[in-house]
Amino acid sequence: MAHLSGKGSLKGADIADSELLTSPAGKGIVIEDGIIVKIDDSKVLEDEYGRENIHRSKLDNLKCKIYSLNGKAIIPGLVDAHTHLLWSGDRSREVSWRQQGHSYSDIASMGGGIVSTVEATRNSTQAELIELGYKRLRSAFRNGSTHLEVKSGYGLSTESELKLIAAANELSKMNHLPSIDQTWLGAHATPKGYSRSDYVEEILSEQLPAVLEQGLARSADVFCEPGWFTIEESEDILKQSKDGGLDLRMHIDEFTDGGGGDLAAELAVTSADHSHYTSTDARMKMEESGVNCGFLPGTPYSMGEQWPDFNEVTEQQFTWSVATDFNPNCQTLSLPFIASILVQRCAVSPLAALVACSRNPAQTTPHPSGARHGVIEEGAVANLNVVDGPWWQAWCQQPGDSPFHATMLEGDLIFH
Numbered sequence: 286m287a288h289l290s291g292k293g294s295l296k297g298a299d300i301a302d303s304e305l306l307t308s309p310a311g312k313g314i315v316i317e318d319g320i321i322v323k324i325d326d327s328k329v330l331e332d333e334y335g336r337e338n339i340h341r342s343k344l345d346n347l348k349c350k351i352y353s354l355n356g357k358a359i360i361p362g363l364v365d366a367h368t369h370l371l372w373s374g375d376r377s378r379e380v381s382w383r384q385q386g387h388s389y390s391d392i393a394s395m396g397g398g399i400v401s402t403v404e405a406t407r408n409s410t411q412a413e414l415i416e417l418g419y420k421r422l423r424s425a426f427r428n429g430s431t432h433l434e435v436k437s438g439y440g441l442s443t444e445s446e447l448k449l450i451a452a453a454n455e456l457s458k459m460n461h462l463p464s465i466d467q468t469w470l471g472a473h474a475t476p477k478g479y480s481r482s483d484y485v486e487e488i489l490s491e492q493l494p495a496v497l498e499q500g501l502a503r504s505a506d507v508f509c510e511p512g513w514f515t516i517e518e519s520e521d522i523l524k525q526s527k528d529g530g531l532d533l534r535m536h537i538d539e540f541t542d543g544g545g546g547d548l549a550a551e552l553a554v555t556s557a558d559h560s561h562y563t564s565t566d567a568r569m570k571m572e573e574s575g576v577n578c579g580f581l582p583g584t585p586y587s588m589g590e591q592w593p594d595f596n597e598v599t600e601q602q603f604t605w606s607v608a609t610d611f612n613p614n615c616q617t618l619s620l621p622f623i624a625s626i627l628v629q630r631c632a633v634s635p636l637a638a639l640v641a642c643s644r645n646p647a648q649t650t651p652h653p654s655g656a657r658h659g660v661i662e663e664g665a666v667a668n669l670n671v672v673d674g675p676w677w678q679a680w681c682q683q684p685g686d687s688p689f690h691a692t693m694l695e696g697d698l699i700f701h
């Protein structure tokens with residue numbers, strides 16, 4: 286059992302310290318009302334709660350189910366802390382443009398990129414977006430994610446950004462799907478027909494107030510990158526969002542070091558993601574300000590770029606996590622696949638990869654119950670994955686398929 290007990294993020298050598306984080310086989314977990322209430326040796330728990338004692342036990346009057354997992358390993362429910370879940374359309378042809386040597390900004394000016402997804406998304410009804418979202422959340426769940434951070438950002442008008450947030454809110458009420466934490470990303474690109482300064486003005490005077498009034502987004506995010514939103518524009522939007530009570534996240538340094546890391550540190554945002562070209566100096570400032578570095582290796586995987594040096598950030602004691610960044614260019618909602626990039630291509634240990642997909646991202650995106658998640662310990666949400674075999678390391682070594690036999694969601698065990 287990969288156990289992951291304790292509070293807060295793990296960094297440096299602790300992220301892969303199995304003494305601290307894994308338990309041998311033979312443990313049992315008692316769950317009540319979706320929360321882990323006790324972890325002990327199976328034998329001890331059998332004596333206390335086991336079949337033969339069940340009528341005499343303190344669970345006497347409760348409905349009680351006992352699952353024997355026959356030695357299969359357990360890891361925490363995975364936490365995907367950066368997704369663009371809801372959008373319509375198809376940008377698959379852009380892979381050929383990339384192979385012909387066109388850059389991300391070339392593709393945007395050729396009629397592809399974010400703005401083309403915006404057109405398709407605006408033309409979709411809320412019901413169509415919910416249907417797409419449902420299918421995608423099922424895929425995330427099959428791959429072990431029990432909680433997702435979900436960004437808007439493919440509407441780019443007040444009406445369509447609110448539609449995306451409302452659609453995600455409907456999905457968050459459905460049974461047997463991962464829980465959702467919503468982020469408003471109105472500053473994802475400049476929509477057609479606007480200058481960037483006019484759009485920023487509209488964001489500040491109209492879109493953000495409408496999002497605050499709607500009251501469904503918990504955080505704000507900005508694509509702070511040369512060619513998209515400048516440091517000054519990002520600062521204005523993020524500061525006003527904070528004043529409105531939103532938590533802050535950022536997209537920084539995806540293609541070049543644009544100085545977003547310094548701003549992330551100055552504003553002490555919760556997570557600064559991509560962060561692939563951020564300087565060591567800016568990363569140090571981020572660490573001092575408590576900013577999580579949210580790497581998104583699926584994006585360089587699909588865009589043909591380099592992965593960051595994960596071992597360097599570990600040596601430097603920086604706090605980091607990974608996420609799928611599900612979007613039209615990077616169409617995976619499988620954290621086991623993202624982790625296989627880390628483990629099988631970047632020399633990250635399976636345990637460090639697991640911490641980066643569970644405990645650490647969970648610090649940036651709270652579970653709606655208010656209980657801790659991304660860990661297996663007393664008091665945490667009973668979100669668990671049952672690996673289809675005895676070794677927990679299998680969780681990140683089946684990149685093309687789900688490695689899980691079953692997933693427990695707030696105490697309900699669902700077989701895949």
Ligand code: NIG
Nearest residue numbers: 398399508584610612613614
């Ligand atoms: O995080 N970089 C900004 N946003 C998305 C991709 C957007 C798109 O190309 O549609 C990301 O990778």
Ligand code: FE
Nearest residue numbers: 367369536610
């Ligand atoms: Fe993103």
